Amino acid sequence: INILAIESSCDETAAAVICNEKIASNVIASQSIHEIYGGVVPELASRAHQQKIVPIVSQALKSANLTKEALHAVAFTRGPGLLGALLIGACFAKSLALGLGIPLVAVHHMHAHVLANFIEDPQPTFPFLCLTISGGHTQLVLVNSYTSMQLIGQTQDDAVGEAFDKIAKIMNFSYPGGPFIDHYAQQGNPHRFDFPTTIMPGLDFSFSGIKTAFLYFIRNNIQKNSNFIAEYQADICASIQHTLIKMLLSKVKKAMAYTGLNKLALAGGVAANKGLRQAINQMAAEKGWQLFIPATEYCTDNAAMIAMAAHYQYLANDFANVKTNVLPNMPI
Numbered sequence: 001i002n003i004l005a006i007e008s009s010c011d012e013t014a015a016a017v018i019c020n021e022k023i024a025s026n027v028i029a030s031q032s033i034h035e036i037y038g039g040v041v042p043e044l045a046s047r048a049h050q051q052k053i054v055p056i057v058s059q060a061l062k063s064a065n066l067t068k069e070a071l072h073a074v075a076f077t078r079g080p081g082l083l084g085a086l087l088i089g090a091c092f093a094k095s096l097a098l099g100l101g102i103p104l105v106a107v108h109h110m111h112a113h114v115l116a117n118f119i120e121d122p123q124p125t126f127p128f129l130c131l132t133i134s135g136g137h138t139q140l141v142l143v144n145s146y147t148s149m150q151l152i153g154q155t156q157d158d159a160v161g162e163a164f165d166k167i168a169k170i171m172n173f174s175y176p177g178g179p180f181i182d183h184y185a186q187q188g189n190p191h192r193f194d195f196p197t198t199i200m201p202g203l204d205f206s207f208s209g210i211k212t213a214f215l216y217f218i219r220n221n222i223q224k225n226s227n228f229i230a231e232y233q234a235d236i237c238a239s240i241q242h243t244l245i246k247m248l249l250s251k252v253k254k255a256m257a258y259t260g261l262n263k264l265a266l267a268g269g270v271a272a273n274k275g276l277r278q279a280i281n282q283m284a285a286e287k288g289w290q291l292f293i294p295a296t297e298y299c300t301d302n303a304a305m306i307a308m309a310a311h312y313q314y315l316a317n318d319f320a321n322v323k324t325n326v327l328p329n330m331p332i
């Protein structure tokens with residue numbers, strides 16, 4: 001079975017081809033236009049998707065060595081995401097599938113992030129717990145099968161990726177700033193500064209308090225030393241990153257105990273964070289958990305994960321049609 005998958009939920013235009021369980025090509029165009037605005041501008045994202053979708057899809061087919069006539073289905077991201085951005089991918093996929101007379105598969109973006117764990121070996125076996133941490137979501141997901149997932153905890157306000165990006169913006173890094181914090185944190189002292197953390201009950205998270213605390217921390221210190229950010233850049237990054245990681249890990253520990261599972265997976269852009277990968281590796285070793293983390297390129301948005309999800313939906317006869325609408329706030 002050959003499936004072409006298209007991802008256009010946010011600011012990456014991506015296409016991938018999956019041939020029986022194997023990813024045959026994976027092409028991505030990231031939109032740099034948003035950098036100067038300090039965040040994704042929805043209108044500009046839609047326009048960039050429109051400009052890039054044809055060349056990106058052609059390239060994905062070409063590097064998979066397939067013609068479009070060899071496809072068995074076309075998949076697209078149904079949601080969650082930006083309405084205008086989702087519509088570009090959905091409309092393109094619908095037209096192509098209609099033209100070729102083949103079925104459509106509508107994929108849940110957050111399910112796909114989880115299924116990125118099946119792109120390369122080693123792969124987890126069911127059931128396992130997945131911590132999905134991205135720009136818009138922070139979720140603890142009980143994964144029962146390729147198609148059945150249950151949300152057991154989530155953020156009540158900001159996503160952890162959003163916290164990374166907002167903190168990075170206060171530090172004057174360009175968007176998205178998460179990778180800059182990660183980079184400078186490696187040379188810094190994680191115990192140099194302390195930040196107050198909000199502990200939510202149960203398995204939920206909250207990241208809006210720490211973002212505000214960080215803003216006041218920077219303001220207060222700049223008043224005393226106008227060169228504070230530049231002088232302490234590495235230590236600030238290391239300390240705030242350490243705090244964010246601590247907040248994530250305390251809930252992971254709780255969720256693993258609550259579910260009684262010993263298999264843990266990570267997913268989403270923040271799973272690319274080197275400090276987190278190291279800390280969670282250490283915790284897994286101590287606790288005797290099996291740990292799964294996708295390669296960095298499969299953590300951040302990509303179409304290979306959409307293709308993986310589409311493959312299993314195809315096998316489960318879970319098809320969409322031209323009337324299937326996109327869902328910007330699609331629940332898991």
Ligand code: ATP
Pocket residue numbers: 009010080081109113133134135136137160161162164165176177178179182268269270271272273274299300301
């Ligand atoms: P969602 O999947 O919730 O709709 P999204 O698709 O925008 O959101 P992803 O592409 O999965 O999110 O991830 C992007 C986020 O990951 C951004 O917030 C970015 O700062 C963060 N990120 C990427 N790399 C790193 C890193 N090394 N350290 C910390 N954060 C990172």
Ligand code: MG
Pocket residue numbers: 010011012301
């Ligand atoms: Mg992005």
Ligand code: FE
Pocket residue numbers: 109113134135300301
């Ligand atoms: Fe995403």
